[in-house]
Amino acid sequence: METAKNADFFRQFNHAFFQGDREFIENNITDDVVWTMVGTESIVGKQAFLDTAFGLEEGYSDLEYWIDFSVTDAKKAALKGKMIRKTTDSTPKVYAFCDFYVLNDENDCKIKELTTFLVAIDETVESS
Template identity: 35%
Template sequence: MTKIVSKPNCGNSPKMEFLKEFNIAFAKGNVEFITGNVTDEIVWNIIGNKKIEGKEKFTEELEKMKSEKVSELIIDQILSHGKEGAASGTIKMQNGKEYAFSDFYKFKGAKGAKIRSITSYVIGI
């Protein structure tokens, strides 16, 4: 079971609450939730690693990641303004590895929740 610790209070911001749920879905390997909330033209740029373009390739990458189980997700900060948002924190894997992350999101529109791009910075700690 994945332990979730979320420090930001997202109660008055629907987009911040959405980003919290989106990050929890990543930690739990909930591919259906994640792919249901991105555009068909999604671009995921994992800095220093790879760039994934299109929903099909994005889904394939998520399916590969499901085999690596997360034991704990700590969300330190979530920000949102207009068409952009960001989240940062740490992830502890069941295999003992730990990572710090910062993800920057661009949404299709200021009101819509569909994500059109993600830029991820991930560092082993």
């Protein structure tokens, strides 16, 4: 996979993740994917990944987000940005994130490793 295509793929993956597109995510991760959210135990396997991302009430779905920076090569990428998640009382909470991706190979182009750094930040969100 060419680097330019990688950049688009990783942005599409992030978009699908934040918009709750389970089918896209499921089709683009390996069966033995490992997701490490720094500070927690790693999640191993496709079903565990999907359950974690989409099985929770507060899972990823229809989140506002933006990517500030991305770096890609033939099999790896790093994307840095922010996302906004509503709390249980509907107050918006801003998080800074950085995701590091590793593909299984250049031909299959499925994610085999994802490492996520996620930090809540004190930032005011403008109401739309």
